[in-house]
Amino acid sequence: MTTGGTAVQAGTGVGADTQAPTPVGVAARTTGLRKVFRGTVAVDHLDLEVPAGSVLGMLGPNGSGKTTTIRMLLGLVRPTEGDVELLGQPMPDGAAHALPRVGALVEGPGFHPFLSGEDNLRRVAAAEPLLATKDVHRSVSDALDRVGLVAARHRKFRAYSLGMKQRLGLAAALLVPRELVVLDEPTNGLDPAGTREIRKVVAELHAAGTTVLVSSHLLSEVEATCTHVAVLHRGNVVAQGELAPLLEAGNPTLLVTTPARNEGVEALRDNRIGVRLVDEGLLVDLAGTSAPAVVETLVRSGVPVHEARRQRADLEELFARLTESAPDDTPEVDR
Amino acid sequence: MTAATLAVTPTVRSATSAPMGRLLRSELRWVFKRPRTWIALTLLGLVPVVIAIGTRVGGSGDRGGPGLIGDLIGNGFVLPIVALTVTLAVLLPLVGAMWSADALAGEAAHSTLRYLLVAPVGRVRLLVVKTFGVATAVLTAAVLISVVGMITGYLVFGSHELLTLSGTTLSFGDALARVAIAAGWVAVQVWAVCAVALAVSACTEHPMVVMAATLAGAVVLGVLANIPALDWLQPYLLTNSWASLTDVLRDPMPTGGLLHGLALAGSYALIGWSLALARVVTKDG
Numbered sequence: 001m002t003t004g005g006t007a008v009q010a011g012t013g014v015g016a017d018t019q020a021p022t023p024v025g026v027a028a029r030t031t032g033l034r035k036v037f038r039g040t041v042a043v044d045h046l047d048l049e050v051p052a053g054s055v056l057g058m059l060g061p062n063g064s065g066k067t068t069t070i071r072m073l074l075g076l077v078r079p080t081e082g083d084v085e086l087l088g089q090p091m092p093d094g095a096a097h098a099l100p101r102v103g104a105l106v107e108g109p110g111f112h113p114f115l116s117g118e119d120n121l122r123r124v125a126a127a128e129p130l131l132a133t134k135d136v137h138r139s140v141s142d143a144l145d146r147v148g149l150v151a152a153r154h155r156k157f158r159a160y161s162l163g164m165k166q167r168l169g170l171a172a173a174l175l176v177p178r179e180l181v182v183l184d185e186p187t188n189g190l191d192p193a194g195t196r197e198i199r200k201v202v203a204e205l206h207a208a209g210t211t212v213l214v215s216s217h218l219l220s221e222v223e224a225t226c227t228h229v230a231v232l233h234r235g236n237v238v239a240q241g242e243l244a245p246l247l248e249a250g251n252p253t254l255l256v257t258t259p260a261r262n263e264g265v266e267a268l269r270d271n272r273i274g275v276r277l278v279d280e281g282l283l284v285d286l287a288g289t290s291a292p293a294v295v296e297t298l299v300r301s302g303v304p305v306h307e308a309r310r311q312r313a314d315l316e317e318l319f320a321r322l323t324e325s326a327p328d329d330t331p332e333v334d335r
Numbered sequence: 336m337t338a339a340t341l342a343v344t345p346t347v348r349s350a351t352s353a354p355m356g357r358l359l360r361s362e363l364r365w366v367f368k369r370p371r372t373w374i375a376l377t378l379l380g381l382v383p384v385v386i387a388i389g390t391r392v393g394g395s396g397d398r399g400g401p402g403l404i405g406d407l408i409g410n411g412f413v414l415p416i417v418a419l420t421v422t423l424a425v426l427l428p429l430v431g432a433m434w435s436a437d438a439l440a441g442e443a444a445h446s447t448l449r450y451l452l453v454a455p456v457g458r459v460r461l462l463v464v465k466t467f468g469v470a471t472a473v474l475t476a477a478v479l480i481s482v483v484g485m486i487t488g489y490l491v492f493g494s495h496e497l498l499t500l501s502g503t504t505l506s507f508g509d510a511l512a513r514v515a516i517a518a519g520w521v522a523v524q525v526w527a528v529c530a531v532a533l534a535v536s537a538c539t540e541h542p543m544v545v546m547a548a549t550l551a552g553a554v555v556l557g558v559l560a561n562i563p564a565l566d567w568l569q570p571y572l573l574t575n576s577w578a579s580l581t582d583v584l585r586d587p588m589p590t591g592g593l594l595h596g597l598a599l600a601g602s603y604a605l606i607g608w609s610l611a612l613a614r615v616v617t618k619d620g
Binding site for chain 2: 071074075076077078095096097099100102104106107108109110111112113114115119122123124126127128129130131133136172
């Protein structure tokens with residue numbers, strides 16, 4: 001499902017103008033990205049595209065290369081091979097032009113325990129290129145307000161709970177209006193309420209036209225907040241695109257609730273419609289048929305239908321399918 | 336948490352880096368808000384007081400005790416110089432190494448270095464800001480020791496003048512200048528140590544490693560200084576030149592040793608800082 005890394009690279013390789021503007025519509029892009037840490041391949045031939053205005057969920061098990069990819073996107077790590085483009089700037093060399101417009105929460109929040117939440121934020125604000133000195137104070141107050149930490153602003157960071165620390169990290173990422181916000185595992189350590197708040201912030205950012213890149217190993221979280229998804233497996237993108245079509249690509253099913261379960265199964269099987277019994281009722285395979293046809297078949301056979309619900313393949317299924325069928329082409333390097 | 340709060344647009348600068356003055360102020364606030372900075376400065380400030388009390392209580396009241404300490408009696412202006420000499424031996428390099436350790440390794444350990452880099456603060460600029468913070472802290476320590484030394488010296492031993500080791504007497508103004516020279520010279524020596532420590536600091540995420548490496552380096556220099564076969568090495572050992580500090584108590588002041596010390600410190604600082612820079616611009620954030 002990935003495009004050939006080498007073919008794409010040929011166009012942007014030797015002698016290519018690194019300042020070439022990104023076509024409108026892409027907030028971040030990697031081509032043929034590869035990173036080797038002391039003989040361990042963390043990321044290999046990774047082609048990722050983050051469409052402008054999207055909320056892209058980067059999904060993958062631990063160690064699949066999510067954080068390494070994000071660190072290369074932000075210019076923190078220089079790729080072994082391949083190109084990174086962030087807001088039209090080549091990274092890491094164009095960092096000064098791209099990063100002021102990017103907010104990031106990577107590998108957990110980073111603050112000093114001996115400073116208060118407010119002092120920590122002021123320190124981050126002082127380093128923000130796009131923030132005028134006279135606005136530092138107000139930006140810090142606004143950011144604290146946004147994540148609900150006003151009451152704890154004078155408390156030392158070391159006394160913050162895990163969730164508060166995470167929120168402060170989010171506040172730092174949103175100190176100035178951004179074009180792109182990168183959130184690496186933003187709900188780590190958050191309680192359900194905190195998770196909802198993060199989702200809300202992401203939705204607000206999306207509504208304001210900000211591109212958001214969220215990495216997560218929690219599938220439900222990505223499904224709830226994202227418009228796009230990229231699935232990483234062993235340092236490779238095994239699928240990417242809009243979330244809805246990707247999910248539709250799975251086998252659609254219909255969940256039918258009926259008191260006459262066995263009769264229902266018989267009726268459907270007589271009509272060559274795939275079905276199996278689940279706790280909630282009948283799970284009907286819609287391949288080769290349609291929901292109305294299934295309901296009609298059941299009703300004609302005298303099976304009462306209380307409810308029929310279309311089941312989208314959930315992300316978990318999709319993910320399992322992708323990571324299981326992915327070709328094992330990641331070169332193992334001797335350690 | 337409303338869409339409205341997110342949409343508020345502060346005055347947006349169209350810059351690629353934050354103003355340098357703001358970064359430097361922010362760095363100083365960070366250095367001087369640390370409890371350990373205040374603890375270190377307090378302990379260093381106590382050194383001249385302890386020396387004064389010890390000499391006053393332990394001394395017989397006659398002149399002629401061993402070395403500089405004996406020279407203190409009735410000669411208060413010697414106290415800051417004695418205190419600077421004593422602290423330069425171990426305490427100041429140790430505290431300087433601590434500040435250097437916090438500057439890069441400490442920031443890396445708290446994950447804060449990463450966020451400075453993505454702000455972005457350019458890597459060269461980052462090292463400049465960090466160096467400024469460490470250098471200011473060291474200078475503060477040297478000035479503090481001198482000022483506390485002069486005040487304590489006057490209160491405990493009296494005298495507005497400085498009786499030099501050469502037997503002459505310097506006026507209050509001249510004495511003040513001598514103390515200022517000593518403080519500045521000591522600061523430069525410790526800066527050299529800090530520059531090397533910064534190079535180590537740029538290579539690790541563990542502040543302890545920086546402290547250990549700096550102390551080990553000082554010990555190695557001391558050992559080298561005591562190997563007769565390595566006589567030719569003597570002029571290049573930083574710690575060796577530190578004995579020249581007492582020259583400020585002579586009249587006229589011999590400048591050879593002091594200038595050699597400055598040149599040596601400058602070389603160490605240049606090498607250390609270059610290594611730190613090379614590491615900072617290439618390291619993974």
